[in-house]
Amino acid sequence: GQQVMQIPQYQHVQEGEDFTTYCNSSTTLSNIQWYKQRPGGHPVFLIQLVKSGEVKKQKRLTFQFGEAKKNSSLHITATQTTDVGTYFCAGPGSARQLTFGSGTQLTVLP
Amino acid sequence: GAGVSQSPSNKVTEKGKDVELRCDPISGHTALYWYRQSLGQGLEFLIYFQGNSAPDKSGLPSDRFSAERTGGSVSTLTIQRTQQEDSAVYLCASSLEGTGNQPQHFGDGTRLSIL
Numbered sequence: 001g002q003q004v005m006q007i008p009q010y011q012h013v014q015e016g017e018d019f020t021t022y023c024n025s026s027t028t029l030s031n032i033q034w035y036k037q038r039p040g041g042h043p044v045f046l047i048q049l050v051k052s053g054e055v056k057k058q059k060r061l062t063f064q065f066g067e068a069k070k071n072s073s074l075h076i077t078a079t080q081t082t083d084v085g086t087y088f089c090a091g092p093g094s095a096r097q098l099t100f101g102s103g104t105q106l107t108v109l110p
Numbered sequence: 111g112a113g114v115s116q117s118p119s120n121k122v123t124e125k126g127k128d129v130e131l132r133c134d135p136i137s138g139h140t141a142l143y144w145y146r147q148s149l150g151q152g153l154e155f156l157i158y159f160q161g162n163s164a165p166d167k168s169g170l171p172s173d174r175f176s177a178e179r180t181g182g183s184v185s186t187l188t189i190q191r192t193q194q195e196d197s198a199v200y201l202c203a204s205s206l207e208g209t210g211n212q213p214q215h216f217g218d219g220t221r222l223s224i225l
Contacts, residue, residue, distance in 0.1 A: 030210065030211060031210075031211055033213055033214075041218075042201060042216040042217065042218055042219055043153070043201075043203075043214075043216050044216070045213035045214065045215065048211075048213060088152070088153070090214075091210075092209070092210025092211065093210065097141065097143075097158060097160075097205075097208045097209065097210040098143075098210055098214060099155075100152060100153045100155075101152070102152040103152050103153075105150070
């Protein structure tokens with residue numbers, strides 16, 4: 001079955017440093033979604049990418065979808081303490097409709 | 111308040127008891143999902159409902175777990191004869207349709223603690 005792998009599992013950065021998390025799928029995806037889960041909270045939808053090579057920005061967050069539509073990345077410029085949380089990517093699966101990656105837990109040190 | 115609503119928010123029970131968790135999805139959403147999340151871990155898929163189709167139960171960890179969705183809206187997840195390893199946060203999500211092309215909207219979850 002389809003697998004969605006995310007690296008790194010954990011990332012500690014100093015406030016102001018950049019951060020990137022990577023997502024890789026074993027199969028070509030029709031779209032990829034990104035979610036953020038704050039500590040003690042629930043996952044919240046951030047964005048969806050559909051097109052090959054697509055790049056979308058939300059303030060300091062930049063999302064990319066690979067040319068082959070099998071990988072994606074989320075880059076945060078100049079992290080802030082409000083960026084703390086776990087970032088999940090998710091892609092359509094055959095049975096359960098969305099397969100979530102294992103997540104990258106971001107810690108921002110002040 | 112049009113979000114996904116889950117109840118109770120917290121549940122503490124003794125090992126061996128049955129528990130029932132409730133999820134009220136966003137109105138008009140045909141797809142409903144249950145996930146389990148242990149502390150510091152990822153999302154473990156449990157079960158998926160899409161309209162009137164037979165649910166995808168492939169993620170249920172044992173026959174002690176069951177779920178139903180009545181009238182295509184509210185869903186209940188039942189855990190029978192609870193065990194300590196069932197302790198986790200149980201998250202419900204809904205989406206407009208279950209095509210994999212729609213974002214999922216999550217509830218706040220039920221934190222289940224088995225003593």
